[in-house]
Amino acid sequence: MTVRPPQRYQPKPESVSAALDYEIAQEKASTLGRMGRQLEAAIAALAAFDAEQPAELTDERKAQRRRLVAEAGSALWHFVVQREALGLRDSARLLRDYKVPNEVRDRMGAFPPR
Template identity: 50%
Template structure:
């Protein structure tokens, strides 16, 4: 039976950092989606900015999840009730020029 290498201090610290980042981004996503839901009948420009921000956070959250091996984005969309408009904006950089 092969012997597994012990977890090093660096491995532990990296895992701790990944978990902390995932938790922080999850909280930011919840806050961004809540702000967007509160702005249902509000100004269109404000709503677009909130949608863009939520899409950016969603994108970062999914990247962090993938980095630790969690690849099912649909689970995130369901668990956080992510609107289609936010899903459509993930990965889009507002103000960036297209090639």
């Protein structure tokens, strides 16, 4: 003979679904925050590089700067895609709020050469 707990102690399907929805919402928010921090870090790295520029850039420094711009463009792409997946479509405001340089915006979604 099996014994079942009383019905009032059984989880209701609505509460299980609500708990899952809550976990999914938390993960979406966490991912969005992580992507935003990555974008901020990439833009800050580019700004720091530009601030310490000598009068003339060597080929090595130019390549390093191109890499930083490409990384920032990739971070921006990931952040915009994540926002749009969540239904946040206003990218113009995002570009203003994060002070994204035009060259980073132009590199958004462009894959680096192999």
